[in-house]
Amino acid sequence: MSERDALRETLAARAGAAWEIYSKRSRVREHRWSAGIVEESEREETGFAARWQRGPVSAFAAGTSPRQTRDALDLSESFAAPGPAAAFPGGSFPEAGPEPAPPSPANPAEELAPLVAGESKGAVRLVSVFSASAVVTESLENGSGLSAMQHRSSGYLLAQAAAQSEERRASVRLLVPAGGESAAAPRLARAIADRCAVALKGGPMPLARGELLLDPSIGAAILSATLPLFCGREHRTLLSRKYLDRGGRFGAELLTLLDEPAPGARFDGEGSPCRARAVVESGIFRSRLHDLVSARRCGESPTGNAWRPSYRRPPSPGSACLRLVAKAATPAPELLAGVGRGLCAVSLLAPVSVDLEEDRLELEVDGWIVERGRARGAVAKARVSGRLSEFWRGIVAAGDDPRAFLEATQICVPSLLVARAVFRFA
Amino acid sequence: MTSAATQDLDVEQLARWIEPLGRDGFADLLLEWRSELSLALGGGEVTGGTVVSESACSARARRGGRVVLAAVPGADEAAAREAVRRLAGELASPHFPKAESARETAPPGIGDPARWARRMTGLLQRLFEAHAWRAEMRRCDLRRLIVPAGGSPLRWERVLVSLRGAVRMDTRGGPRWRDFAIHVPSEDGGSIEEMRHLLRPLTAPGAAPVAPPDGTRDVLLAEGAAAFLFHEVLSHPLEADAAGSRLLSLARAKVAPRELDVWDEPARLDLFGGYPADEEGTPGRRTPLLSAGHLGGPLRDRLHSDALHPSTGNGRRPGPHDHAAPRGSNVVVGAGGASEEEMIHRLGSGLRIAELDSGAVDPATGVFRLRFSAGQIVQRGRLAQPVSGGILEGDVLDALAAVDPLLGARVFPCRRLGWCARDGKILPAGGEAPSLIVRRLAVRAR
Numbered sequence: 001m002s003e004r005d006a007l008r009e010t011l012a013a014r015a016g017a018a019w020e021i022y023s024k025r026s027r028v029r030e031h032r033w034s035a036g037i038v039e040e041s042e043r044e045e046t047g048f049a050a051r052w053q054r055g056p057v058s059a060f061a062a063g064t065s066p067r068q069t070r071d072a073l074d075l076s077e078s079f080a081a082p083g084p085a086a087a088f089p090g091g092s093f094p095e096a097g098p099e100p101a102p103p104s105p106a107n108p109a110e111e112l113a114p115l116v117a118g119e120s121k122g123a124v125r126l127v128s129v130f131s132a133s134a135v136v137t138e139s140l141e142n143g144s145g146l147s148a149m150q151h152r153s154s155g156y157l158l159a160q161a162a163a164q165s166e167e168r169r170a171s172v173r174l175l176v177p178a179g180g181e182s183a184a185a186p187r188l189a190r191a192i193a194d195r196c197a198v199a200l201k202g203g204p205m206p207l208a209r210g211e212l213l214l215d216p217s218i219g220a221a222i223l224s225a226t227l228p229l230f231c232g233r234e235h236r237t238l239l240s241r242k243y244l245d246r247g248g249r250f251g252a253e254l255l256t257l258l259d260e261p262a263p264g265a266r267f268d269g270e271g272s273p274c275r276a277r278a279v280v281e282s283g284i285f286r287s288r289l290h291d292l293v294s295a296r297r298c299g300e301s302p303t304g305n306a307w308r309p310s311y312r313r314p315p316s317p318g319s320a321c322l323r324l325v326a327k328a329a330t331p332a333p334e335l336l337a338g339v340g341r342g343l344c345a346v347s348l349l350a351p352v353s354v355d356l357e358e359d360r361l362e363l364e365v366d367g368w369i370v371e372r373g374r375a376r377g378a379v380a381k382a383r384v385s386g387r388l389s390e391f392w393r394g395i396v397a398a399g400d401d402p403r404a405f406l407e408a409t410q411i412c413v414p415s416l417l418v419a420r421a422v423f424r425f426a
Numbered sequence: 427m428t429s430a431a432t433q434d435l436d437v438e439q440l441a442r443w444i445e446p447l448g449r450d451g452f453a454d455l456l457l458e459w460r461s462e463l464s465l466a467l468g469g470g471e472v473t474g475g476t477v478v479s480e481s482a483c484s485a486r487a488r489r490g491g492r493v494v495l496a497a498v499p500g501a502d503e504a505a506a507r508e509a510v511r512r513l514a515g516e517l518a519s520p521h522f523p524k525a526e527s528a529r530e531t532a533p534p535g536i537g538d539p540a541r542w543a544r545r546m547t548g549l550l551q552r553l554f555e556a557h558a559w560r561a562e563m564r565r566c567d568l569r570r571l572i573v574p575a576g577g578s579p580l581r582w583e584r585v586l587v588s589l590r591g592a593v594r595m596d597t598r599g600g601p602r603w604r605d606f607a608i609h610v611p612s613e614d615g616g617s618i619e620e621m622r623h624l625l626r627p628l629t630a631p632g633a634a635p636v637a638p639p640d641g642t643r644d645v646l647l648a649e650g651a652a653a654f655l656f657h658e659v660l661s662h663p664l665e666a667d668a669a670g671s672r673l674l675s676l677a678r679a680k681v682a683p684r685e686l687d688v689w690d691e692p693a694r695l696d697l698f699g700g701y702p703a704d705e706e707g708t709p710g711r712r713t714p715l716l717s718a719g720h721l722g723g724p725l726r727d728r729l730h731s732d733a734l735h736p737s738t739g740n741g742r743r744p745g746p747h748d749h750a751a752p753r754g755s756n757v758v759v760g761a762g763g764a765s766e767e768e769m770i771h772r773l774g775s776g777l778r779i780a781e782l783d784s785g786a787v788d789p790a791t792g793v794f795r796l797r798f799s800a801g802q803i804v805q806r807g808r809l810a811q812p813v814s815g816g817i818l819e820g821d822v823l824d825a826l827a828a829v830d831p832l833l834g835a836r837v838f839p840c841r842r843l844g845w846c847a848r849d850g851k852i853l854p855a856g857g858e859a860p861s862l863i864v865r866r867l868a869v870r871a872r
Binding site: 032034035036037038039040041042043044045046047059060061062063064065068069071072075076078079080081083125127128160162164168169170171312313314350353 | 461462463465466471472473474475476477478479480481482484491492493494495496497498499500512516539540543667669670672729747749786788790791792795872
């Protein structure tokens with residue numbers, strides 16, 4: 001009997017049909033360039049996670065091999081907590097094809113370094129470039145008869161640069177999905193040089209109020225921090241109480257938030273089929289994102305949003321990819337031209353600070369003062385604060401430049417213009 | 427966790443496999459066994475628990491300016507052979523280990539931390555019995571075997587316990603939630619007693635906290651909190667791979683008062699960041715970061731060392747899947763001679779802070795930030811109203827120059843400093859420090 005068969009039999013003996021085995025195999029290739037040193041990795045990682053229900057309690061254990069997982073079952077059960085029984089889905093999915101090998105990640109460091117120097121006239125130095133590509137194979141089986149497998153591929157690139165003028169120093173980090181337009185070396189070089197230039201030249205913020213034009217990277221960070229509002233049961237009451245009006249409006253009318261499966265994914269972390277769905281449509285809240293347990297607790301249907309960033313933790317409701325789609329996209333130059341007086345924020349200096357309970361948002365950014373559609377001067381360390389709910393309702397235009405970013409999940413957002421004078425600049 | 431797994435391994439054979447790959451630079455094998463128990467507690471009951479038992483192995487080698495790593499699941503002879511085989515393939519080396527000599531061995535059992543967990547749960551229930559509270563306990567049993575090519579194999583094990591949560595305290599302004607975080611490097615009775623000592627004051631009734639006043643303030647970092655500051659402003663900027671760090675170009679410069687001595691001390695196993703040897707097999711040793719106010723040398727791993735500047739025993743890896751990088755361990759600050767009362771009197775007016783939550787530094791710009799969850803206003807040498815959470819900000823060099831020469835006589839372990847993340851790699855870090863004053867730090871509410 002194989003180790004996996006033994007784990008399956010042990011779970012069936014404990015829990016009847018109320019069990020699930022999730023396994024994950026990751027094959028990752030990494031390449032890091034820094035100061036002339038190259039670090040390469042070829043990694044393989046496996047994990048097996050078991051979830052089961054015994055009487056009123058549900059338990060979870062995980063290990064590198066089925067045997068290690070089986071050895072952890074007793075201890076895990078001694079700390080299991082009462083919880084609603086998850087009705088594990090049955091069904092079947094088409095056979096997954098053969099597992100592809102992860103490609104060697106493209107590392108554009110040697111191409112990027114002179115481009116960065118050129119774009120910045122020598123003021124900016126590329127410090128490191130890290131690139132990774134991964135192929136993940138997930139399989140799921142449960143006591144309801146489900147047996148499914150899928151392969152997913154992903155990759156990303158992280159570039160770091162530093163700059164120095166007579167009085168100031170600046171550093172920039174850019175994390176982008178590999179293979180996309182934003183990972184192209186000329187575009188990366190320009191983005192790095194622009195961000196460093198603002199940080200080196202920027203003065204204090206002269207405005208107390210105004211319009212706010214956000215680079216897609218900043219909008220993505222705010223959306224990522226807002227996402228928990230829509231996931232599961234935890235913030236259900238809070239969403240209704242503080243963020244929705246009587247008509248269920250969450251944001252501006254042009255705003256649509258689409259939850260999409262990860263590329264290549266056919267089922268979520270519990271075996272429920274996943275598909276794209278609108279979380280917010282034309283500003284109106286439409287759908288909460290659920291896994292099996294949160295759906296049961298809320299008395300709603302599962303939405304195929306059981307998220308497993310690691311096999312080490314039980315699944316939780318989440319989104320693999322969230323996309324902000326605007327009803328009408330405005331070309332980016334027109335967006336800038338439409339700013340009467342305000343701030344064009346180009347980069348974040350610290351993680352976005354969002355307090356969902358208190359409905360608070362605070363950003364620390366570098367950017368440009370814009371007057372009558374023209375950039376007037378660089379600003380460093382501007383602080384923007386206000387209500388998160390007012391931010392989403394105050395969006396008046398979105399650009400035609402959507403870009404994908406890796407936050408806690410993949411987020412795709414265009415430039416956003418917030419026109420209401422609800423932010424303070426300090 | 428039993429030690430059977432490492433005893434069953436033929437370590438000499440592992441050394442023979444990796445040795446040929448280290449001839450043109452260095453090479454090593456790292457095997458890791460890790461088990462982790464996580465419990466969520468609330469309302470006096472366990473609300474969720476997970477148990478994870480893992481093992482992994484990697485082989486690594488350097489060729490000139492190129493370092494290659496191959497990592498596989500499992501930590502037995504078969505896994506080690508597979509890791510070396512893949513590494514040899516990546517390096518185009520003809521030195522493949524023989525196939526027939528590898529054995530699969532059983533992973534170690536994960537022991538029974540149940541009794542410990544019940545004691546911890548009981549402790550929290552008794553301490554907070556009249557209050558609402560929630561907590562997360564995490565116990566990590568970690569064992570590592572390092573086999574450097576041409577060196578002696580080393581094995582060590584650690585138990586790391588983290589407790590995070592919040593308790594609702596009664597204040598004269600109404601009930602308020604107060605966060606706590608404690609990280610201790612042991613699960614024994616002494617650690618549980620220390621946790622009891624640290625948690626007990628949290629529920630004491632008192633005045634309602636006010637928001638910390640925005641602006642520039644003198645700050646007294648008490649009860650070991652100064653170790654958190656120096657972890658950010660000294661340890662990270664002095665890591666040999668800290669790109670563009672201002673401190674790396676100021677070796678031996680006088681940047682702080684001569685009364686101040688700070689070391690990185692991995693061999694202090696009573697602190698959270700301690701280890702007997704780093705993950706490259708270099709024994710941990712004391713490295714001066716600040717000696718009589720003068721900057722010390724960088725923290726080095728093998729990649730960032732040479733014949734004149736050997737590794738300082740700071741080549742750390744979160745696990746076999748990661749490359750080594752120079753990272754700090756325990757920040758230890760030398761004591762002065764002042765009592766706690768004298769320190770408050772010396773502060774005059776400002777803030778006393780003992781509970782730092784998290785910190786960040788950009789070594790290139792020298793800007794650092796520390797978040798605190800609570801503090802107390804000091805007016806004319808006397809403790810006044812408590813304050814709620816806020817942020818301390820400053821420039822690394824300005825802050826070092828602004829440290830007051832009067833230091834507390836008693837050193838406190840900093841149990842709030844625990845898991846430190848840099849570039850996505852998370853490692854345990856710790857420290858101890860006396861009370862000290864930093865003048866003119868920017869303070870703002872959060």
